[in-house]
Amino acid sequence: VLISKLGEFGLIERFRSSIKLDSTVIKGSGDDCAVIEFNRDRYLLFTCDMLVEDVDFLPGENPYLIGRKSLAVSISDIAACAGVPCYCAVSLGLPKNTTIGFADRLFRGMRDSARQFKINIVGGDLSRSKKLSIDVSMLGLVEKKFLVLRSTAKEGDTIFVTGTLGGSIRGKHLRFTPRVRQARFLVENFRVNSMIDISDGLAQDLSHILKASKKGALIYEGQIPLSRRAKGLKDALYSGEDFELLFTMPRKEADRLLRRKISIFRPIGEITAAQAGLRLVDKKGKERNIKPKGFCHF
Amino acid sequence: VLISKLGEFGLIERFRSSIKLDSTVIKGSGDDCAVIEFNRDRYLLFTCDMLVEDVDFLPGENPYLIGRKSLAVSISDIAACAGVPCYCAVSLGLPKNTTIGFADRLFRGMRDSARQFKINIVGGDLSRSKKLSIDVSMLGLVEKKFLVLRSTAKEGDTIFVTGTLGGSIRGKHLRFTPRVRQARFLVENFRVNSMIDISDGLAQDLSHILKASKKGALIYEGQIPLSRRAKGLKDALYSGEDFELLFTMPRKEADRLLRRKISIFRPIGEITAAQAGLRLVDKKGKERNIKPKGFCHF
Numbered sequence: 001v002l003i004s005k006l007g008e009f010g011l012i013e014r015f016r017s018s019i020k021l022d023s024t025v026i027k028g029s030g031d032d033c034a035v036i037e038f039n040r041d042r043y044l045l046f047t048c049d050m051l052v053e054d055v056d057f058l059p060g061e062n063p064y065l066i067g068r069k070s071l072a073v074s075i076s077d078i079a080a081c082a083g084v085p086c087y088c089a090v091s092l093g094l095p096k097n098t099t100i101g102f103a104d105r106l107f108r109g110m111r112d113s114a115r116q117f118k119i120n121i122v123g124g125d126l127s128r129s130k131k132l133s134i135d136v137s138m139l140g141l142v143e144k145k146f147l148v149l150r151s152t153a154k155e156g157d158t159i160f161v162t163g164t165l166g167g168s169i170r171g172k173h174l175r176f177t178p179r180v181r182q183a184r185f186l187v188e189n190f191r192v193n194s195m196i197d198i199s200d201g202l203a204q205d206l207s208h209i210l211k212a213s214k215k216g217a218l219i220y221e222g223q224i225p226l227s228r229r230a231k232g233l234k235d236a237l238y239s240g241e242d243f244e245l246l247f248t249m250p251r252k253e254a255d256r257l258l259r260r261k262i263s264i265f266r267p268i269g270e271i272t273a274a275q276a277g278l279r280l281v282d283k284k285g286k287e288r289n290i291k292p293k294g295f296c297h298f
Numbered sequence: 299v300l301i302s303k304l305g306e307f308g309l310i311e312r313f314r315s316s317i318k319l320d321s322t323v324i325k326g327s328g329d330d331c332a333v334i335e336f337n338r339d340r341y342l343l344f345t346c347d348m349l350v351e352d353v354d355f356l357p358g359e360n361p362y363l364i365g366r367k368s369l370a371v372s373i374s375d376i377a378a379c380a381g382v383p384c385y386c387a388v389s390l391g392l393p394k395n396t397t398i399g400f401a402d403r404l405f406r407g408m409r410d411s412a413r414q415f416k417i418n419i420v421g422g423d424l425s426r427s428k429k430l431s432i433d434v435s436m437l438g439l440v441e442k443k444f445l446v447l448r449s450t451a452k453e454g455d456t457i458f459v460t461g462t463l464g465g466s467i468r469g470k471h472l473r474f475t476p477r478v479r480q481a482r483f484l485v486e487n488f489r490v491n492s493m494i495d496i497s498d499g500l501a502q503d504l505s506h507i508l509k510a511s512k513k514g515a516l517i518y519e520g521q522i523p524l525s526r527r528a529k530g531l532k533d534a535l536y537s538g539e540d541f542e543l544l545f546t547m548p549r550k551e552a553d554r555l556l557r558r559k560i561s562i563f564r565p566i567g568e569i570t571a572a573q574a575g576l577r578l579v580d581k582k583g584k585e586r587n588i589k590p591k592g593f594c595h596f
Contacts, residue, residue: 003396008424014398015405021418025385034420036385036437039337046420048435050389052427087323087334091348091389091433098301100312107313120319122332122344126306129350131428135389137346137435139334 030212031150032080032197033140043147047077048137057174059132063102065174066134067109073199074138075117075178076243080197081149082187083142085180087120090136093129117180146187148247151212153194157271158254159217162245162264165202166230173241182264183245190257195247203237205246207278207292216276219269222283238293328510329448330378330495331438341445345375346435355472357430361400363472364432365407371497372436373415373476374541378495379447380485381440382478385418388434391427415478444485446545449510451492455569456552457515460543460562463500464528471539480562481543488555493545501535503544505576505590514574517567520581536591 027035033045078085198205325333331343376383496503578588
């Protein structure tokens, strides 16, 4: 029986089951980052992401942008927990026929990404492999009072996204800037109840929040900010790799945020009771359930 | 121009150059682990290792043992810095045609390895990939007073190895137990000046210590403990994947260790001035230089 029968999330569930964690692990897998006790005031955030040729980028792609993206994906996970990225290690699987020029541009992309966010590249591993593959593991820090998880959305919360959604595959997925600054601005100035980064599409990632928080949601088609490159609502709901933030905050906090008129933060709906599931109000005011599907590896 | 022209270590050097590190990084890449400031008494150790099908294991191999090895390789790096492994994250690239049975056995190998060393598996990432690839990033802790690096061997130090060397490819590389207990025993009871794990062969890994410490070494063929599966001295010097410890300590400490008659620790030579390079005394008493070659990915 093939793993595709379980699907990506079923397979992850199977791996997680029967893993035992000690009390220094505040949150194991199942959020954007693992959360580990660090000191009195701060948690250590730990995440890793693997990019593979043909899946996360195409062979002809600009190696500088591949390098940049390989770090950006993990930085986005740290941002989703409201942390600051600090250290990373890079495991590289390179095909035998890689040129020095290609490797140099790949490295430059990684270093530029690291420099932009003041991240220390502290180590790595190099292997030969058939296809280019890059695994980045990232450590970040977050003040205990600022940590935001997926599992703590509250009924009545307003749901926000940053930026615009959809069509990322037509360019943005290689050029996005992880939303560290926006996440830090939010937690330093507002009470944020839950947060995730949108990597598998709005519908799926919102569903992760709903499942982890045991809540439902109502979102409004007319308020979902579409990217210029999106081919329509479906693209925004189901296509992956936006790497925007999706977060929820109490109504009062939301009003306070909205009064600041910062165009990057857009309200798209609200958290409801669990029974409702994930519902969409279309532009004609008609309400329907939407499926939590999105990009899936298996 | 292909990367094979630079070689594995040349390529790593190229990547490392122009990386800037802040003062919380005690040691970036270039040792078994990165060493990061953690708290008053302890450092955080951070390492990652990628295993790729056809390079680190063959397609027909027992998936349980592959899973076990994928963690063991990184645990061995933590041991080489005299630390205790604590947390790990696993990035998995799985081919589409992977069966649930295969995945289950792979996961069981990982979990058993983690349980044996009380390691928390706190996260991971799952991707589709052409060939099975596994990247494990591992965090460990070490008391500041116990940290041992490659770069601090002293002239006159006695050189030791644990266990036996050579022929690992004929089985042991999938079944070895990382030397955490031995490393901890050493630092808790003796002054150890330098340490590394032997992953690329004795000649190459000893050369890493010599280069980092700016020293030479004299080793005695008759004292190198050969594995039953080794095909001779060359196998012990140049074949990789032994995952034993190679360490040096002052003569007096060495004498103290030898009086304990613990058969797992074997003296094989001594650290000399840099000019001598790496020299071997053969069984007839003849001395010659040996090359620091070993397993190399490119």
